[in-house]
Amino acid sequence: MASKVNLKKFLNVSIIIFWLIMMGILFSKEIILKSQNSAYYPFLSKDTLLSDQWLGIYFNECPIGFVHTSIEPAMLEKNVSGFQIVNRTWMNFVLLKKRNRVWFNGQALVDGAYRLRSFNFELNSGMHSTQVKGEVDKEQRIMHLEINSRGKITRKKIVLPRKKGIVVASIISPFSFFGKLKVGAEYNIEVFNPFTLEFEPLAIKVAGKEKIVFQDESVEAFIVKSNYRNIEQISWVNLKGEILREETLLGWVLLKESADRVSRIYRNVMQNDIELTEHFSLASNVILPKESLEYLKVKFTGIAENFMLDSSRQRISKPAEDGNVVTFEILRETPDTEKALGIPIKDYPQYVEASDFIQSDDAAIRTLARKIVNKEKNSWVIAQNINRWVYENIRKTPVVSIPSAIDVLETREGDCNEHAALYAALTRALGIPTKINVGLTYNEGRFYYHAWCSVYVGEWIDIDPAFGQSVADVTHIKFLEGDLNKQLEIANVIGKISLEVMDYK
Incomplete structure (x- = not known):
């Protein structure tokens, strides 16, 4: 029988893991916006094809990490250009008096027609690392997956419906950027989770528009609601398609930040001993x-x-x-x-x-x-x-x-x-x-x-x-x-x- 001290060493850690998986490592196919179903198009307007955004991650108003997403031109192969979407997420928090540092690194390559060509995601928490790679064939029919756990490789082949685009979502939330939004617009997406290898529905709706106070200024923002596994997430998105604030499962909040502010979070977060366990x-x-x-x-x-x-x-x-x-x-x-x-x-x-x-x-x-x-x-x-x-x-x-x-x-x-x-x-x-x-x-x-x-x-x-x-x-x-x-x-x-x-x- 384990001692009482030992029992508490790992109770409730599963909740953190579920949040990381559910709110983050999502892949999706079959974008449906009225008659439009062209992969990344609804989420990558021309204004966001060269973008760089930082989000701070907060719990109980204390910073515990950040999300950095960038989009830039890339050469996919000879004479084929496209875009590279890079996402890096870092979190530092305390679980049962033990400090945990968690890294997500993600990269997706998208061609000029907004179609996914390949992706690479990694979850790393020190001694523990899991990597998922994927590649979509030119006909957009087959997605080849490679899951690396401790050097052991598992390969999967996913058959995709014809004429349906594939989208790789960002790591900590369904999307880091939105294109031009319109109140009442709805997106119905089938989410592919590479760790369970199943498709599941994700519903996104532009529920309204309101003025909010953001960084001491009055800003007009769209209210975007997403529902995944019956868990609702709310985002406030400015007219440029940038996420200003996002409220996620379990009270975690993401806020748009400057790179300088995120740098201070990175340096000072070790001073925040936010114990997550008792909250859940x-x-x-x-x-x-x-x-x-x-x-x-x-x-x-x-x-x-x-x-x-x-x-x-x-x-x-x-x-x-x-x-x-x-x-x-x-x-x-x-x-x-x-x-x-x-x-x-x-x-x-x-x-x-x-x-x-x-x-x-x-x-x-x-x-x-x-x-x-x-x-x-x-x-x-x-x-x-x-x-x-x-x-x-x-x-x-x-x-x-x-x-x-x-x-x-x-x-x-x-x-x-x-x-x-x-x-x-x-x-x-x-x-x-x-x-x-x-x-x-x-x-x-x-x-x-x-x-x-x-x-x-x-x-x-x-x-x-x-x-x-x-x-x-x-x-x-x-x-x-x-x-x-x-x-x-x-x-x-x-x-x-x-x-x-x-x-x-």
């Missing part, structure tokens, strides 16, 4: 003896129906008198070792497959899995042995990265996301169906957002490799299950729900 947790009305609990009953207000996961462990009920209130009852599981299936397990094959960041087919992962379990065949015994190995061998520290099993195996450090990714890869490598769960868990008077696993050994059992719990305690309240793409939906509950502990035993 929920206070408990009672102090819980979590290790000894057999039963927990919690009432939630404001939670959407798609976060109500019913199972043998977790029962959901909705009082008839108030549809906005939901009750979760969680029972402690008691798995039977004698009834556990032998490996490999044939049920739920979709939860044994490798994915881009749960690389259960990697040679190093498979070798380690076999070494941990030796000749054991009982799936529940194996699940516990791997849980123990991950808990004892992975250093507990908050990490801002895209959770990747092979990255964790190499660095031997991480938070709950890294523990869950490596655990899932090891158990899947041996033929044990494994899911990653996202929800809340309790620690020292508060409920924190957290990730853990479920293994199928003849029945589904929740197990927490980050806490070293062979059976996850009853304060683990599950909202979502699945790989990274599904986990991102947790952002829809942040800041929208409240809870009350009704009973516990």
